[in-house]
Amino acid sequence: MNGSARRSGMGLVLALLVASSIGLTGCWDRQEVNDLALVMGAGLDLSEDNKLELSVQIFVAKQAGDQQGSAGGGSGMSSGTAKEQTTVYTATGDTIADAATKLQELLPRKVFWGHGEVFVFGEQLAKHGITDQTDFLMRHPGPRLGAFVFVSKGKAKDVMARPSQLERNISEGLREMAKSQTGLRVNVKELMQMLKSDAGAEALPLVSINKRNPESNQSPFISGTAVLKDGKMVGQIDEYTTRGIMWLRNSVKESVITFKPAGSNGFVSAHLNRSKVRLIPSIRGDEWSIRVQISSEANLIQNESGLDPLEPRQANRIQEGLNDEVSDRIESALAEAQRKMDADIFGFSDTFRRSYPKQWERVKKNWSEKFPQVRVDVSSDVRLKRPGFSGK
Amino acid sequence: MKLLFTLSLALIVWGLFRYDWPRMNAGMKKEKTAFIGIIAVAAFLSILLIWFPRIPSAMKMIDLLFGPLGSILKT
Amino acid sequence: MPMIEKGKISSLQLGLAMYLMIGATSTLIVPAISAKQAKQDMWISPIWGALWGILCIFLAWKLERLYPRSTFVEYSERIVGKVAGKAISFVFLFFLLLVIGSIIREYEEFIILAFLPNTPMAVVVAGIVMASSFAVRSGLEVLVRFAVLFAPLFGLLLAFIFLFLLPDLDWQNVRPVLGYGVMPSIKGAIEPIAWFIEFFAIAFLLPCLRNRKSGLRAGLGAVLAMLATMVLAHLTCLLLFGDLTADLMFPVFSASRFISIADFFSHVESIVATLWLLGGFVQISMWQYALTIGTAQWLKLTDYRPIVFPLGFLVIAFAKWVAPNFQDMLAFFLTTGPVFSLLCLVLIPAALLFIALIRKSFGSGN
Structure with a gap:
C-alpha cells in the first residue's frame, strides 16, 4: 500500500514539473531577438494634415549591405553605404502610439523600444507643441527615461535618414554628441521635469544638418539650442x-x-x-x-x-x-x-x-x-x- | 476561455486531493473537514469569478463598510 | 497550550523575516504615493511611519508577554471570551486574506506591466502561490532560512541602485527642507504608516522564538532596517526624479532602468526585478504562513499542513477578487485600505491589550 502510494506520488510530482515547465517559460510573452525590430532612435514630425509622423531608425541584425524595400502606408528609406545597418521607416497617426501601430503593420518584426537612445522633435512639431507626445515617452513601458531628446531644424525625418560620420548610425552619433556636451544635453526625464516645473520654459539641443562641409556627407550635428515655452518652441539660440x-x-x-x-x-x-x-x-x-x-x-x-x-x-x-x-x-x-x-x-x-x-x-x-x-x-x-x- | 479555466480548476482540485488526502488518513477528521471546507470555499469563489467577473470586489465590500472614513483620507 | 508549529527560530531569523515580510513591496509603489503629498519632504515620511511600527511591535510583544507562546487567535478568545474572540479572529483572518491578495496582486500587476503583458494573470499568480505554498508547507524553520538568505540581498539591491545612480542624483531636490512646515511630510506618511503597522503580524511568530526575551529586539531591529531601506528608496526617487516621482507608477523600478555606467553596465532591470521577486516570495510565504497558522488555530486543528494548499487555492481566488483593476486597487490603498488596516492592526490589538491588562490587574488570573 505504502509503496504504490509513493510511486503515484512521484508520478504526480513529475507530471507537475512537466506541466509547470510549460507555464514557467512565459510562453505568452516569448520574444526571440531576431523577431524584434530594435528602435535605435525616433523622429517625430508634424505631417501636412496636422497628424503625427513617426520615423524610426531600426537596427537590422543581419549582414550589412542589404537593402530593405518599402510598402503601403509608409515609406522606408535606406542609407545605403556598406557600413550602415539601419533603415528608417515612417508612418503617420494621430498620436505616437497610433503611428507606432501603423508602423508595426509595415514591419515583419515586433517594434522594441528598449534600445531607443534618441528622440528628435521636428521643428514644426516643436512649434506646435510637444507636451502631448511626451506623455507616451513616460507612460509606455518601452521607451527609456534616459534617452536623449533633441529638436531638429527642419524635419526630424531628414535627420534620422542621414548617415553618421563615425558611428554606426545617426542615433548613436547624436547620442555621443549629446554626451560630449558640445551643446545642451537633455534626456527624457529632464525634459519631463522641465515641463512639469513652474519655470514654464524648456531648452533642448538643436540639431542641424551640416551643409557647410561637403565631405562630411551632410551629417547632423548640434548647432544651438531650441527654446520652448510650455512645450511650444518660441525661438532658437546660436552656438555662441x-x-x-x-x-x-x-x-x-x-x-x-x-x-x-x-x-x-x-x-x-x-x-x-x-x-x-x-x-x-x-x-x-x-x-x-x-x-x-x-x-x-x-x-x-x-x-x-x-x-x-x-x-x-x-x-x-x-x-x-x-x-x-x-x-x-x-x-x-x-x-x-x-x-x-x-x-x-x-x-x-x-x-x-x-x-x-x-x-x-x-x-x-x-x-x-x-x-x-x-x-x-x-x-x-x-x-x-x-x-x-x-x-x- | 471560461470553460478552460473551469477545467483547470477541476484539475487543481483533483490534484490537491491526490496529493494530500493519503497523508491525512490517520483519522484526522477535523483536518479532513477543514480541507474540504476550504477547498469548497475557494472553488466557489473561483467559479464565481470565472463566470461572473463583474461581481463587486472584496475591496468594494470593505468600502461599503468604511466608506465615509475612507473619504476623509482622500484629501 | 498545544503548539501546532514545532519549529523554533532565532531572533535574527525573526528580524530578517519580518523585514522582508513588510518591506518587499514597500519600495515598489510607496514612494510615488508619498511624493504626491509630501513632495520634497517625502523622505521624512517613512520616519513617521516607523514610529507606528514601533507601536505595533510593542503591542504584539506585550500581548505575548501576557499570554506566553500564544498567537493572536489564541489569546483573543481568552481575553474577550470564546464567541467574541472567534469573531475578532475571523475578521483578522479575513484581513490577512485581503493583505495577501493585495500583495500578490501588486506583484502580478508589476510583472505583467513591465515584462509579460500577454500572460494571463492567473498564470503569474498561480506560479507565485504554488512556490510559496510549498515553502509554507515545509514549516517555519525553512521559511525563515529563505528570509535569512534573501533579506541581505534585497537590502543590498537597494543600496546598489542608490550607489550606481549617484552621479545622476541632484541633492538640491530635497530643498526647501520642511520649507512648508511639517504637514506635507505627515500627509505623505499615510502610506508608509499603513505599511509599518503591518509589523503587528509579528504576533504570529513570537511564540516560536527560541529565546523569548529577544523578541522585542528582533522586532525593533526589523523596523529600523525597514526604515533605512524606505528612506533610501524615497531619497533615490526624490534625488533622481524630483517632482516627477508622483507621476511614475513604480518609481524605484524606473530608477533602476536609468542606471548606465560607462556605457556598458545598463539595462539592469531584469536583475532588479528578479531580486525584488525573491523578496516578494518570502513576503508572500510569510503572510501565507500567518494565515495558515491562524486558520489552523481558529479551527483547533492539530496540524496545519493539510490546509496549506487549500488556503493557497483560496489565496489565488482572493488575489483576483481583491480588485477589478489596478486603478481601483490603488484607490483602495489610498482611502479605505489604511482605515481597515488601522482597525485590524492597531485598534483591535490595542483594545485587546487594554482589556487584558484590566483583567490581569483585577487578579482574575487567566
Whole structure:
C-alpha cells in the first residue's frame, strides 16, 4: 500500500514539473531577438494634415549591405553605404502610439523600444507643441527615461535618414554628441521635469544638418539650442550664446574659450575644465537677484597675444580677458532668454523656490513678469593654471 | 476561455486531493473537514469569478463598510 | 497550550523575516504615493511611519508577554471570551486574506506591466502561490532560512541602485527642507504608516522564538532596517526624479532602468526585478504562513499542513477578487485600505491589550 502510494506520488510530482515547465517559460510573452525590430532612435514630425509622423531608425541584425524595400502606408528609406545597418521607416497617426501601430503593420518584426537612445522633435512639431507626445515617452513601458531628446531644424525625418560620420548610425552619433556636451544635453526625464516645473520654459539641443562641409556627407550635428515655452518652441539660440546658457545651467564639462585680452592684438585660446557654477539667490524687499558664481581652471592652448603667461602681471591680463569672455557669453545668454524671450530655461524659479519658499509661492503665478526683472550679477573666477607645454 | 479555466480548476482540485488526502488518513477528521471546507470555499469563489467577473470586489465590500472614513483620507 | 508549529527560530531569523515580510513591496509603489503629498519632504515620511511600527511591535510583544507562546487567535478568545474572540479572529483572518491578495496582486500587476503583458494573470499568480505554498508547507524553520538568505540581498539591491545612480542624483531636490512646515511630510506618511503597522503580524511568530526575551529586539531591529531601506528608496526617487516621482507608477523600478555606467553596465532591470521577486516570495510565504497558522488555530486543528494548499487555492481566488483593476486597487490603498488596516492592526490589538491588562490587574488570573 505504502509503496504504490509513493510511486503515484512521484508520478504526480513529475507530471507537475512537466506541466509547470510549460507555464514557467512565459510562453505568452516569448520574444526571440531576431523577431524584434530594435528602435535605435525616433523622429517625430508634424505631417501636412496636422497628424503625427513617426520615423524610426531600426537596427537590422543581419549582414550589412542589404537593402530593405518599402510598402503601403509608409515609406522606408535606406542609407545605403556598406557600413550602415539601419533603415528608417515612417508612418503617420494621430498620436505616437497610433503611428507606432501603423508602423508595426509595415514591419515583419515586433517594434522594441528598449534600445531607443534618441528622440528628435521636428521643428514644426516643436512649434506646435510637444507636451502631448511626451506623455507616451513616460507612460509606455518601452521607451527609456534616459534617452536623449533633441529638436531638429527642419524635419526630424531628414535627420534620422542621414548617415553618421563615425558611428554606426545617426542615433548613436547624436547620442555621443549629446554626451560630449558640445551643446545642451537633455534626456527624457529632464525634459519631463522641465515641463512639469513652474519655470514654464524648456531648452533642448538643436540639431542641424551640416551643409557647410561637403565631405562630411551632410551629417547632423548640434548647432544651438531650441527654446520652448510650455512645450511650444518660441525661438532658437546660436552656438555662441548656447555656451552662455550651459554655463548658467552648470552643464559645462569642458570647453575652449578664445578671446582677445585687453590691449593686445592676438587671440588666446584656453581649455577650461573642472567648471562649477553656483546660483545664489537673494531677495531684498521687492528686488530679486541672483549671483552667478563661476569657478573653473584653465590651461592655455594657443597664445597669439604676445603676452607672457609666465610673467604675473601679464598672466593676470590674460586671466582677466578670460573671465570677461565668460561673463560676456553669460550676458548674451541672459539678454536672449531672460530679456528677449522671457523664458526661464536656467531654473531660476527652482533656485528661488528652494531658498525662499514663502516668497516664491506669492510670485509663482506671475513668474513670467517677475523673471525678466531678476537682476543677475556674474562673478567669474576662472583661474589660469597652466601655460601649456610651451613657455612663451 | 471560461470553460478552460473551469477545467483547470477541476484539475487543481483533483490534484490537491491526490496529493494530500493519503497523508491525512490517520483519522484526522477535523483536518479532513477543514480541507474540504476550504477547498469548497475557494472553488466557489473561483467559479464565481470565472463566470461572473463583474461581481463587486472584496475591496468594494470593505468600502461599503468604511466608506465615509475612507473619504476623509482622500484629501 | 498545544503548539501546532514545532519549529523554533532565532531572533535574527525573526528580524530578517519580518523585514522582508513588510518591506518587499514597500519600495515598489510607496514612494510615488508619498511624493504626491509630501513632495520634497517625502523622505521624512517613512520616519513617521516607523514610529507606528514601533507601536505595533510593542503591542504584539506585550500581548505575548501576557499570554506566553500564544498567537493572536489564541489569546483573543481568552481575553474577550470564546464567541467574541472567534469573531475578532475571523475578521483578522479575513484581513490577512485581503493583505495577501493585495500583495500578490501588486506583484502580478508589476510583472505583467513591465515584462509579460500577454500572460494571463492567473498564470503569474498561480506560479507565485504554488512556490510559496510549498515553502509554507515545509514549516517555519525553512521559511525563515529563505528570509535569512534573501533579506541581505534585497537590502543590498537597494543600496546598489542608490550607489550606481549617484552621479545622476541632484541633492538640491530635497530643498526647501520642511520649507512648508511639517504637514506635507505627515500627509505623505499615510502610506508608509499603513505599511509599518503591518509589523503587528509579528504576533504570529513570537511564540516560536527560541529565546523569548529577544523578541522585542528582533522586532525593533526589523523596523529600523525597514526604515533605512524606505528612506533610501524615497531619497533615490526624490534625488533622481524630483517632482516627477508622483507621476511614475513604480518609481524605484524606473530608477533602476536609468542606471548606465560607462556605457556598458545598463539595462539592469531584469536583475532588479528578479531580486525584488525573491523578496516578494518570502513576503508572500510569510503572510501565507500567518494565515495558515491562524486558520489552523481558529479551527483547533492539530496540524496545519493539510490546509496549506487549500488556503493557497483560496489565496489565488482572493488575489483576483481583491480588485477589478489596478486603478481601483490603488484607490483602495489610498482611502479605505489604511482605515481597515488601522482597525485590524492597531485598534483591535490595542483594545485587546487594554482589556487584558484590566483583567490581569483585577487578579482574575487567566
